[in-house]
Amino acid sequence: MPQVATRPDRHDRLGAFLTRLGPIRNHYKVVPGLYAVGTPTAEAPVLVTGNYKLSFDALRFSLTGIDAWILVVDTRGVNVWCAAGKGTFSTAEIVHSVKHTRLADFISHRRLIVPQLGATGVSASEVKKGCGFSVIYGPIKADDLPAFLKQGESAGEAMRTVTFPLKERLVLIPVELYLQLKQLALIMVIGFVISGVSPEIFSLSAAWRRGLLLFAATVIGMVCGSALVPALLPWLPGRQFWIKGLWPSLLAGTALLLSTAVPPAPVDQIALLLWIVAVSSFQAMNFTGCTPYTSPSGVEFEMRRGVPLQILLAVAATLLWLASPFLNT
Amino acid sequence: MKDYRYIPDTATLRLDTETCIGCGLCQTVCPHRIFVVADKKARIEDRDACMECGACARNCPVEAITVTPGVGCAVEIIARWVNGITGRTVMKGCC
Numbered sequence: 001m002p003q004v005a006t007r008p009d010r011h012d013r014l015g016a017f018l019t020r021l022g023p024i025r026n027h028y029k030v031v032p033g034l035y036a037v038g039t040p041t042a043e044a045p046v047l048v049t050g051n052y053k054l055s056f057d058a059l060r061f062s063l064t065g066i067d068a069w070i071l072v073v074d075t076r077g078v079n080v081w082c083a084a085g086k087g088t089f090s091t092a093e094i095v096h097s098v099k100h101t102r103l104a105d106f107i108s109h110r111r112l113i114v115p116q117l118g119a120t121g122v123s124a125s126e127v128k129k130g131c132g133f134s135v136i137y138g139p140i141k142a143d144d145l146p147a148f149l150k151q152g153e154s155a156g157e158a159m160r161t162v163t164f165p166l167k168e169r170l171v172l173i174p175v176e177l178y179l180q181l182k183q184l185a186l187i188m189v190i191g192f193v194i195s196g197v198s199p200e201i202f203s204l205s206a207a208w209r210r211g212l213l214l215f216a217a218t219v220i221g222m223v224c225g226s227a228l229v230p231a232l233l234p235w236l237p238g239r240q241f242w243i244k245g246l247w248p249s250l251l252a253g254t255a256l257l258l259s260t261a262v263p264p265a266p267v268d269q270i271a272l273l274l275w276i277v278a279v280s281s282f283q284a285m286n287f288t289g290c291t292p293y294t295s296p297s298g299v300e301f302e303m304r305r306g307v308p309l310q311i312l313l314a315v316a317a318t319l320l321w322l323a324s325p326f327l328n329t
Numbered sequence: 330m331k332d333y334r335y336i337p338d339t340a341t342l343r344l345d346t347e348t349c350i351g352c353g354l355c356q357t358v359c360p361h362r363i364f365v366v367a368d369k370k371a372r373i374e375d376r377d378a379c380m381e382c383g384a385c386a387r388n389c390p391v392e393a394i395t396v397t398p399g400v401g402c403a404v405e406i407i408a409r410w411v412n413g414i415t416g417r418t419v420m421k422g423c424c
Binding site: 116287 | 332333334335336340354358359360361362378379381382383384387390397398399400401402404405406407422
């Protein structure tokens with residue numbers, strides 16, 4: 001039986017950093033199975049989680065001074081809530097893990113403490129039918145587990161209510177930006193080509209000069225939609241995310257145009273502004289999946305309104321950008 | 330959630346009060362606290378706060394709750410649209 005520490009070491013910190021940054025996010029896993037925290041007896045509580053290492057770490061680091069069992073089910077390295085939504089943190093997976101680890105041989109009671117956010121994929125009554133263990137829904141946050149256990153495995157309203165404070169929004173930003181590096185590279189290759197199209201067929205100097213402007217505009221659009229929108233989320237006007245994405249990009253786009261030493265041609269300026277707003281609105285809309293309060297029906301509702309506008313803005317920006325060199329000669 | 334409100338009148342959550350036995354499991358699992366149980370019956374207090382995670386319906390022992398569950402994620406929905414149009418798995422979600 002592996003016994004795990006309740007304090008992070010250097011590897012845990014480095015792993016958490018690289019996961020939050022992005023590069024190893026999809027491969028940060030622990031081996032599913034049964035783990036011991038402290039020196040648990042047959043009476044000790046069994047805490048269930050997924051095999052995303054950030055989730056596993058959050059759980060064990062909250063258990064300092066507590067003797068407990070951790071049952072890690074295989075969620076393919078995805079956190080409990082997302083895995084529950086996608087069906088990998090499920091009734092079947094829990095029943096399988098209970099049997100596979102022969103949990104009943106180590107434990108005298110028949111209770112599993114499952115994270116409340118796992119309930120999306122788990123039916124308490126079917127787990128009971130499947131393996132004889134009762135499911136007790138624990139608090140939303142692992143940090144609340146010591147209090148939950150002390151209160152006789154019961155949670156108050158605060159422990160059961162999901163929140164989305166500034167700190168939790170900010171930690172999501174690096175991954176959001178990291179995931180766009182590929183798109184950014186692709187956009188820039190195309191961007192440099194279309195920036196060079198000119199009356200003399202292709203101008204390398206224009207490709208460079210205008211391409212850099214387009215690059216700056218794209219980065220600003222992405223930062224607005226994927227960093228400013230998450231940070232300022234509750235204060236941006238509009239409930240639909242594509243609308244929230246408009247405001248920071250209108251401000252930042254105007255600031256970019258005012259800050260250039262040699263102002264671009266007026267048509268270029270309009271094109272850049274439209275492009276920044278389109279990118280920001282699109283990225284803001286994509287942030288819906290990172291929040292704990294957007295419903296799929298609501299997201300589809302807003303996409304039917306936002307996506308056509310974003311396409312219109314992007315197409316208009318591209319056409320103006322292409323036409324501009326021919327208008328100014 | 331008090332700090333955040335999403336688009337009203339879109340959630341597909343429905344509760345059949347006739348069937349409900351008032352066990353309170355929906356109230357326990359809901360991360361947005363939209364159910365109230367009184368007189369052995371659950372009641373939807375705040376449907377517009379529903380994010381359609383489906384935890385209540387999944388855990389209801391008498392199937393009194395219906396909701397079209399899913400992940401409220403634009404990337405996921407774009408992937409579904411693109412894959413639907415092309416008929417192949419061109420795009421995967423991000424998590």
